[in-house]
Amino acid sequence: MRLRGLMVGAVTAALVLPLAACGGSDSGNSGSNPPVATSAAFEDGTTMKKLADAGTVKVGTKFDQPLFGLKGLDGKPVGFDVEIAKIIAAKLGISADKIEWTETPSKVREEVIEQGKVDFVVATYTINDARKQRVSFAGPYYEAGQDLMVKKDNSAITGPDSLKAANAKVCSVTGSTPSENIKKYIDPANLVLFDVYSKCADALRTGQVDVVTTDNVILLGLVDASKGEFKLVGKPFTKEPYGIGIKKADTKFCEFIHETLEEAAGNGGYEKAWKDTAGTVAPNTPKLPTLATCA
Amino acid sequence: MGVIFDNFSLYVDGFLTTLKFCAFALVGSLIIGTVIAAFRVSPVPPLRWFGTSWVNVFRNCPLTVVLFFCAFGLPELGINGEYFWFGVLGLVLYTSAFVCEAVRSGINAVPAGQAEAARAVGLTFQQSLSIVIMPQAFRTVVPPLGSVIIAMIKNSAIAGAFGVPGDLFDVGEVLTSAQGLAAVPVLTGVALGYLAITIPVGLLLGLLERKVAIAR
Numbered sequence: 001m002r003l004r005g006l007m008v009g010a011v012t013a014a015l016v017l018p019l020a021a022c023g024g025s026d027s028g029n030s031g032s033n034p035p036v037a038t039s040a041a042f043e044d045g046t047t048m049k050k051l052a053d054a055g056t057v058k059v060g061t062k063f064d065q066p067l068f069g070l071k072g073l074d075g076k077p078v079g080f081d082v083e084i085a086k087i088i089a090a091k092l093g094i095s096a097d098k099i100e101w102t103e104t105p106s107k108v109r110e111e112v113i114e115q116g117k118v119d120f121v122v123a124t125y126t127i128n129d130a131r132k133q134r135v136s137f138a139g140p141y142y143e144a145g146q147d148l149m150v151k152k153d154n155s156a157i158t159g160p161d162s163l164k165a166a167n168a169k170v171c172s173v174t175g176s177t178p179s180e181n182i183k184k185y186i187d188p189a190n191l192v193l194f195d196v197y198s199k200c201a202d203a204l205r206t207g208q209v210d211v212v213t214t215d216n217v218i219l220l221g222l223v224d225a226s227k228g229e230f231k232l233v234g235k236p237f238t239k240e241p242y243g244i245g246i247k248k249a250d251t252k253f254c255e256f257i258h259e260t261l262e263e264a265a266g267n268g269g270y271e272k273a274w275k276d277t278a279g280t281v282a283p284n285t286p287k288l289p290t291l292a293t294c295a
Numbered sequence: 296m297g298v299i300f301d302n303f304s305l306y307v308d309g310f311l312t313t314l315k316f317c318a319f320a321l322v323g324s325l326i327i328g329t330v331i332a333a334f335r336v337s338p339v340p341p342l343r344w345f346g347t348s349w350v351n352v353f354r355n356c357p358l359t360v361v362l363f364f365c366a367f368g369l370p371e372l373g374i375n376g377e378y379f380w381f382g383v384l385g386l387v388l389y390t391s392a393f394v395c396e397a398v399r400s401g402i403n404a405v406p407a408g409q410a411e412a413a414r415a416v417g418l419t420f421q422q423s424l425s426i427v428i429m430p431q432a433f434r435t436v437v438p439p440l441g442s443v444i445i446a447m448i449k450n451s452a453i454a455g456a457f458g459v460p461g462d463l464f465d466v467g468e469v470l471t472s473a474q475g476l477a478a479v480p481v482l483t484g485v486a487l488g489y490l491a492i493t494i495p496v497g498l499l500l501g502l503l504e505r506k507v508a509i510a511r
Contacts, residue, residue, distance in 0.1 A: 174455075174468045192378060192458050193465070199367075203458070206370030208378070 034090040034269055047253040051119060052092050059085045060104030060112055060121035066221035067278040068124050077101050081122040083273030084141055091260040110134040113245050121245035124217055136250060137243030138257035140289045145236025146178050147216035152231050157211060159235040160185040168210040171200035178214040181238060215240060224281045241289060254294035261288060298476055299484035309466035310488045316462060317448050323387035328394025333424060336402055354392035358450055361385045366457040378458030390447045397439040401432030434507045441500035445493050463488045
């Protein structure tokens with residue numbers, strides 16, 4: 001009987017999630033299309049010139065990350081990453097419907113940039129030195145970090161330092177970086193590990209654990225799916241700067257993206273991109289992080 | 296092989312956790328399995344029905360399903376506890392069905408004259424079962440019971456996926472995913488860990504078998 005309940009739940013979720021995504025995409029199409037630059041003039045030989053002339057741009061994003069890049073039934077991805085990509089395209093004079101979306105899961109991101117299969121990648125892409133060997137990054141446009149997810153009515157847990165005092169049981173995924181990070185803050189006996197985060201969410205719901213921890217971006221997706229049962233503590237304690245991946249050493253394109261991001265932060269486009277997507281779950285709009293120098 | 300020595304303390308922790316887990320599961324399933332076997336041969340029909348249903352349910356469900364119900368089903372009913380004990384419970388329920396059938400085969404192997412003689416001298420059913428039948432039955436079931444016990448030890452690897460922290464198989468997961476080590480040497484170490492439990496258990500059972508054998 002429980003199993004049937006679970007099955008019904010799973011089927012319902014499978015049906016409802018893409019619908020919810022559709023809803024997002026509709027509002028996204030109507031409201032969040034950034035104004036397309038009409039008189040875009042660029043220097044000859046730059047990536048911007050090439051793209052503006054072509055009138056189309058190939059963008060890599062995730063198709064399976066709720067609130068950042070999730071493909072709905074209409075075939076169009078929606079999310080914060082997608083909105084950021086639209087802002088950049090608009091500045092090139094390319095409207096949202098002229099963007100060719102390519103799914104870029106974590107493993108293939110460097111490869112598709114190097115091979116020129118996409119012009120840039122916005123895909124919850126953490127900037128780090130190993131990746132900088134193969135590609136360049138513009139940004140960061142967002143700073144993610146490991147956070148805690150608790151039940152809505154939990155006020156005892158305010159951050160990682162409060163875990164010990166609360167003697168909280170913490171759930172994460174076996175062998176993941178967040179599960180290693182959290183060991184500094186808790187008694188190892190209070191760490192519960194599963195193979196997937198959905199099991200952690202279930203354990204949190206039934207009271208087997210008090211906290212689920214991993215990157216806030218993943219947690220936001222779980223909060224979104226919980227229909228108001230869970231909330232984020234909202235004090236990230238690691239730094240994962242997300243960048244826009246471009247061809248290595250394309251400094252001009254990088255500088256162009258920086259200008260675009262700063263302009264969007266100034267005219268409210270950045271805030272709107274957040275509010276329409278991840279902001280539906282995490283209302284506090286982040287500030288555009290300090291941009292790194294293009295090199 | 297370097298991988299195993301570099302992470303030896305992790306392996307030892309995992310080994311001890313698995314050993315502890317299996318020790319509890321072994322005691323639990325032997326006791327419950329024997330009781331259920333007694334139910335299945337008892338003269339009271341409801342007890343027989345209960346025993347038969349028990350075996351039919353737990354022997355015919357995949358272990359992952361039984362563990363799933365223990366780890367996620369019980370909290371759903373408001374029963375919260377340590378995942379370690381949920382894991383032990385799941386493995387005990389599952390293994391007890393096999394122990395029951397092994398023990399029952401041993402009971403059936405005791406010549407009927409033994410039971411009749413026991414009842415003839417005035418022993419009750421409980422007395423004849425516990426004093427006369429079971430001691431003889433256990434001697435004949437050492438080999439099949441051994442197979443059940445060894446299968447149980449190997450099955451304990453599944454419990455790691457249901458929140459039992461840091462068992463031997465889990466160590467393999469941690470080393471391959473968090474530290475990014477090559478899977479084959481890591482899992483070779485895991486395999487050696489399990490062999491270090493199962494082979495001595497097998498030898499011990501062989502010894503026990505020779506010790507308790509009755510010459511008929």
